Amino acid sequence: MSDRQRGVLPGFGLSMGFTLSYLGLLVLIPLGTLFLKMAAMSWSHFVEVVLSPRALAAYRLSFGAALSAATINAVCGLLLAWVLERYYFPGKRLIDGLIDLPFALPTAVAGIALTTMYAGNGWVGQHLASLGIKVSYTPLGVVVALTFVGLPFVVRTVQPVLRDLPVAVEEAAASMGAGRLQIFFRLILPELLPAAVTGFTLAFARGLGEYGSVIFIAGNMPMRSEITPLLIMIKLEEYDYAGATAIALVFLVASFATLLFINALSLRVGARARTG
Amino acid sequence: MPRIFGRQREKPSSGRARSLTEPAPVRWLLTAAAIGFILLFLLVPLLLIFAKAAEDGFGAYIAAVSEPYALAAIRLTLITAIITVPLNLLFGLAAAWAITKFEFRGKNILVTLIDLPFSVSPVVSGMLFVLLFGAQGFCGPWLQEHGIKIIFALPGIVMATAFVTSPLVARELIPLMRGQGTEEEEMALTLGASGLQTFLRVSLPKIKWGVFYGVVLCSARSVGEFGAVSVVSGHIRGLTTTVPLHVEMLYNEYQFVAAFAVASLLTVLALVALVLKSLIEWKTSERGAQR
Amino acid sequence: MQIRQWISIPIAFLLAVCGAPLAGAADISLLNVSYDPTRELYQEFNAAFVQYWKDSTGQAVKIQQSHGGAGRQARAVMDGLEADVVTLALAYDIDAIAGTGFIARNWQSRLPHNSAPYTSTMVFLVRKGNPKNIRDWDDLARPGIEVITPNPKTSGGARWNYLAAWGYALSKHGGDETQARELVTRIYRNVPVLDTGARGSTITFVERSIGDVLIAWENEAMLVVSRLKPGDFEIVVPSLSILAEPPVTVVDRVVERRGTRAVAQAYLEYLYSPEGQALAAKHYYRPHLASVVAEYAQQFPEVKRFTIDEVFGSWAKAQRTHFASGGIFDQIYLDR
Numbered sequence: 079m080s081d082r083q084r085g086v087l088p089g090f091g092l093s094m095g096f097t098l099s100y101l102g103l104l105v106l107i108p109l110g111t112l113f114l115k116m117a118a119m120s121w122s123h124f125v126e127v128v129l130s131p132r133a134l135a136a137y138r139l140s141f142g143a144a145l146s147a148a149t150i151n152a153v154c155g156l157l158l159a160w161v162l163e164r165y166y167f168p169g170k171r172l173i174d175g176l177i178d179l180p181f182a183l184p185t186a187v188a189g190i191a192l193t194t195m196y197a198g199n200g201w202v203g204q205h206l207a208s209l210g211i212k213v214s215y216t217p218l219g220v221v222v223a224l225t226f227v228g229l230p231f232v233v234r235t236v237q238p239v240l241r242d243l244p245v246a247v248e249e250a251a252a253s254m255g256a257g258r259l260q261i262f263f264r265l266i267l268p269e270l271l272p273a274a275v276t277g278f279t280l281a282f283a284r285g286l287g288e289y290g291s292v293i294f295i296a297g298n299m300p301m302r303s304e305i306t307p308l309l310i311m312i313k314l315e316e317y318d319y320a321g322a323t324a325i326a327l328v329f330l331v332a333s334f335a336t337l338l339f340i341n342a343l344s345l346r347v348g349a350r351a352r353t354g
Numbered sequence: 355m356p357r358i359f360g361r362q363r364e365k366p367s368s369g370r371a372r373s374l375t376e377p378a379p380v381r382w383l384l385t386a387a388a389i390g391f392i393l394l395f396l397l398v399p400l401l402l403i404f405a406k407a408a409e410d411g412f413g414a415y416i417a418a419v420s421e422p423y424a425l426a427a428i429r430l431t432l433i434t435a436i437i438t439v440p441l442n443l444l445f446g447l448a449a450a451w452a453i454t455k456f457e458f459r460g461k462n463i464l465v466t467l468i469d470l471p472f473s474v475s476p477v478v479s480g481m482l483f484v485l486l487f488g489a490q491g492f493c494g495p496w497l498q499e500h501g502i503k504i505i506f507a508l509p510g511i512v513m514a515t516a517f518v519t520s521p522l523v524a525r526e527l528i529p530l531m532r533g534q535g536t537e538e539e540e541m542a543l544t545l546g547a548s549g550l551q552t553f554l555r556v557s558l559p560k561i562k563w564g565v566f567y568g569v570v571l572c573s574a575r576s577v578g579e580f581g582a583v584s585v586v587s588g589h590i591r592g593l594t595t596t597v598p599l600h601v602e603m604l605y606n607e608y609q610f611v612a613a614f615a616v617a618s619l620l621t622v623l624a625l626v627a628l629v630l631k632s633l634i635e636w637k638t639s640e641r642g643a644q645r
Numbered sequence: 646m647q648i649r650q651w652i653s654i655p656i657a658f659l660l661a662v663c664g665a666p667l668a669g670a671a672d673i674s675l676l677n678v679s680y681d682p683t684r685e686l687y688q689e690f691n692a693a694f695v696q697y698w699k700d701s702t703g704q705a706v707k708i709q710q711s712h713g714g715a716g717r718q719a720r721a722v723m724d725g726l727e728a729d730v731v732t733l734a735l736a737y738d739i740d741a742i743a744g745t746g747f748i749a750r751n752w753q754s755r756l757p758h759n760s761a762p763y764t765s766t767m768v769f770l771v772r773k774g775n776p777k778n779i780r781d782w783d784d785l786a787r788p789g790i791e792v793i794t795p796n797p798k799t800s801g802g803a804r805w806n807y808l809a810a811w812g813y814a815l816s817k818h819g820g821d822e823t824q825a826r827e828l829v830t831r832i833y834r835n836v837p838v839l840d841t842g843a844r845g846s847t848i849t850f851v852e853r854s855i856g857d858v859l860i861a862w863e864n865e866a867m868l869v870v871s872r873l874k875p876g877d878f879e880i881v882v883p884s885l886s887i888l889a890e891p892p893v894t895v896v897d898r899v900v901e902r903r904g905t906r907a908v909a910q911a912y913l914e915y916l917y918s919p920e921g922q923a924l925a926a927k928h929y930y931r932p933h934l935a936s937v938v939a940e941y942a943q944q945f946p947e948v949k950r951f952t953i954d955e956v957f958g959s960w961a962k963a964q965r966t967h968f969a970s971g972g973i974f975d976q977i978y979l980d981r
Binding site: 484487488489490491494497498501503505506588589590591592593603605606607608610 | 676678681684709710711712713721723724725726727745747842844845848852873902
Binding site: 087104108115160161178180181182184186187195201225226252283306330 | 380598629
């Protein structure tokens with residue numbers, strides 16, 4: 079690689095050096111300790127810990143709840159983006175501005191607010207309780223918390239695409255006698271899909287690792303409402319550093335792999351939507 | 355990857371032809387559903403925070419937020435943000451500059467590595483620093499010998515926060531600078547400007563709103579970080595409790611009104627971030643319109 | 646004018662933030678790392694000790710507090726949280742810290758009464774009028790009863806709860822381990838929320854109105870009944886419970902390094918003094934000192950209590966069989 083390829087701009091060494099050392103010191107070395115710590119474990123012990131029924135239940139809940147929440151956000155996010163972009167109603171700008179609140183609001187604050195609100199004696203919880211639905215302290219509570227933290231993502235990825243959609247295509251289709259539903263499903267949705275999948279991925283990723291808002295609302299029952307980050311925390315509090323490290327490592331690799339997979343998928347979906 | 359906070363570039367075209375929109379009942383239904391969702395997930399929790407905070411009146415509210423431990427927590431949080439945000443800003447600028455202005459092998463890997471902290475659960479991020487600097491950790495014994503405190507003190511809290519928020523500025527700037535190319539900088543250089551001048555006079559003005567935006571985002575997240583800080587804090591009242599941890603502590607002491615009062619401060623801060631964000635959008639769309 | 650007023654509020658606030666004391670003007674500081682339900686006790690005790698120390702030595706001492714689930718707190722000390730004294734829920738957690746060399750192994754014999762300046766026990770907190778008619782441990786295992794207790798893996802109080810139930814069943818069934826396991830399994834089947842600390846459980850039961858009965862520290866239950874929500878709850882004392890001894894000790898390695906041994910030692914000894922004992926009793930911990938015991942006799946009901954060594958041999962043994970990874974508690978959860 080020659081300087082010519084790099085261009086004539088200065089500062090490559092400086093910026094690259096700073097980037098790499100910052101990343102190395104702050105991110106890579108700490109992450110490396112995870113592997114070092116694990117290397118001190120025997121293989122059989124590692125397998126025993128990471129495949130213990132309690133750990134499996136925690137992975138299942140973490141992935142399941144994050145997936146459900148991201149799906150809810152995908153559907154509701156499309157709806158919100160659509161309503162915010164295409165319709166007019168009073169208070170619209172306010173709502174549009176508030177969409178990002180879950181991103182800016184500290185998760186612990188969200189946690190205590192949602193718990194208080196959905197608890198059996200809370201503002202919303204009491205009405206749900208009379209219908210026989212329990213939210214706080216159940217896996218459903220986890221989904222609610224994750225839906226909250228992932229709410230902005232799909233809306234914000236879909237909105238710009240929807241805004242830039244050429245009206246001419248819809249006009250042409252309408253003049254050829256296509257109905258609104260047909261236009262939506264055949265023309266508009268395929269255009270929005272890649273953005274929606276990206277938003278879904280981001281919401282999913284955020285939900286997987288989420289801790290602050292979930293611990294207040296989850297109930298934290300082993301095998302039932304215990305998310306993986308909490309299990310890691312509990313392992314630490316039992317002084318089981320090796321166990322905590324092993325589960326953290328598996329969880330990290332699994333979430334990273336899932337993200338890569340969904341990213342690859344969204345590229346394919348995007349490609350198909352463009353060609354098809 | 356798209357930006358996380360979306361940006362409104364122009365007003366949506368209003369007054370669509372009738373054939374290009376849905377029948378009125380469908381519109382109402384969809385709007386109602388959307389508002390219902392927002393109500394249930396955003397507005398009610400938001401109102402609840404302020405309602406609970408105000409439950410015992412104004413005096414109790416002021417007392418809760420001006421109590422010495424609350425003030426110490428606010429100060430610690432501000433100090434943490436004041437150290438974290440500039441570091442992450444520098445990192446974001448450097449990373450974006452290296453990635454968008456130059457070609458090199460392994461660029462994609464670097465971009466992935468920058469994003470890596472996003473897929474690490476905050477609890478795990480906190481744990482990493484315990485494994486590294488804790489008394490039982492890799493550097494622990496050495497640090498103890500030399501009397502250096504990292505974990506359960508400011509450095510640990512700053513590191514954990516910086517880890518979690520490190521991708522924010524970089525991810526804001528990379529897409530922005532990628533779209534801008536290098537011609538203007540090259541021209542400035544051929545006209546005899548120094549590298550630093552070029553950066554300050556040519557590059558920075560083009561990305562100033564993106565920088566501002568990243569800083570707002572990073573500040574909001576630094577102030578609110580809970581999981582990672584919780585692991586490394588030690589929860590010493592008035593010394594290593596940040597505001598979110600202080601909220602949790604009050605909540606665990608049956609001081610619900612005080613907990614929500616302090617939480618409402620964080621909420622106001624979050625709302626300020628949202629207003630700043632809207633301001634940036636308005637500024638950039640104005641600039642875009644002038645072009 | 647009005648605008649100026651509005652601006653002055655945040656400015657005054659910011660000034661207050663900057664002026665807030667981080668360490669304060671003290672000659673010496675102590676950090677007491679404690680467990681969940683002692684918050685109110687140590688808040689008052691610390692103030693009393695600061696005064697006492699000022700009067701007797703002229704030195705200004707500042708005491709910092711940290712509270713949380715016992716496991717989290719002990720872990721933090723092992724990871725290097727510079728606690729001069731630890732006041733935890735049970736001996737096992739301090740043993741664990743001693744295992745890393747921070748505390749001398751013989752710590753428990755350094756202060757009177759197994760280093761436990763006050764004792765407590767586990768009782769039931771039920772809703773007003775005891776609608777589910779809960780009288781004893783067997784009632785907790787009845788189908789349809791919701792029991793609130795924290796996670797024994799992370800909370801010291803929860804471990805006392807668990808062992809109290811186990812010991813009760815053993816004594817009732819003549820030492821039959823399978824009967825004990827059966828009872829405890831059925832109780833945990835009735836638990837809908839397993840918080841990580843005693844405080845979390847109390848909040849779940851009291852504030853969120855979940856569950857029919859909370860197994861709680863006696864002091865925590867009394868705090869709820871007499872101060873937090875008078876009239877809404879009742880305490881039920883089981884026929885047999887456990888003698889809970891929350892121990893205290895000086896963290897040797899830290900006080901050596903910081904040169905705080907004298908004040909740390911005095912701090913713990915002050916817990917045994919008439920003033921300290923009275924404060925403990927006031928916050929519903931059972932005192933040892935005869936005069937204070939007599940004074941607060943009305944407050945504490947008669948409870949038959951067994952000790953952990955009588956029934957389980959030692960904390961280390963109990964921990965290994967019941968709460969270690971793969972132990973009986975884990976097995977119970979897999980059976981659910």
